[in-house]
Amino acid sequence: MNSSLWKFATAPMMDWTDRHCRVFHRLLSRRALLYTEMVTTGAVIHGDRKRLLGFDASEHPVALQLGGSEPADLATSAKIGEEFGYDEINLNVGCPSDRVKDGRFGACLMAEPDLVGDCVAAMKRAVQIPVTVKCRIGIDDQDPEVALDRLARAVVDAGTDALIVHARKAWLDGLSPKENRDIPPLDYDRVYRLKAALPHVPIIINGGIPSIEAAKQHLAHVDGVMLGRAAYQDPWRLLAVDPELFGEAPQHATMREALAALEPYIARELARGVRLHAITRHLVGAYHAVPGARAFRRHLAERGVKPEAGIEVLREAVAMVEERAAAAVVTYA
Incomplete structure (x- = not known):
């Protein structure tokens, strides 16, 4: 798998990265990989698919992020996403919200690496497009050295095409989703060590990255960088992606x-x-x-x-x- 697909991406963010946002971001960069908001398997299977999954052709390459923990439901949802034309299916193993935890998906799945592996394997059997995972370095009292390795090994063995790592723990007991974006300390070195241990697996780093210049520094250690709030709140940063990271003329100069x-x-x-x-x-x-x-x-x-x-x-x-x-x-x- 060509890891250049994941060299730069904008993060999936609830209530932010809807189809209108993604069309705007595409006009700022031809090369950025765009991600949808997380959509649950229940919504995909039983909801209004055209409203939930429809997107503009200009958005390519664009990935669908799914939330769920039932391998069969994820396989069905991944297939539906592929039929809608998405370029990648991503499994959310990083969201810390109570609603997500109660539904047994998101960051709480860091505690069940074998189940995550089963989910990835089921999706890989169902689709021909890449299947990826976005996770944290651990949750609550987990040791990130152990937790991230276990999760990574499980999904790599299952055939994941890339692993996106938000370089913070998620504290499910005691912190709100908003606090989980800032309070747990960032540990970029932990992600670098994961890449060193898995040299043939595309590893993408996420979390607190403020600029394209900072992204360039991370690319000395990992295969790709994902920007979240910096890309959304200061979208002008995306104008520099194509020339600075890919050596190409910008999509638009201003x-x-x-x-x-x-x-x-x-x-x-x-x-x-x-x-x-x-x-x-x-x-x-x-x-x-x-x-x-x-x-x-x-x-x-x-x-x-x-x-x-x-x-x-x-x-x-x-x-x-x-x-x-x-x-x-x-x-x-």
């Missing part, structure tokens, strides 16, 4: 160009009855730390939520940034 390229998609979605805010809520960080960023955010927040809001709202917000940028140049001169 955020203004990318947002202009997003307009045809917005127009199609508005025509389908989608509210503008469903799309523009993912754009609020587009101009972070740039003159006019606050006005951009405020305009989208105040005008974009109105039922009649159209594409002109985004154009007006971008114009505010451009005006302030021009004024800053004149003032400096």
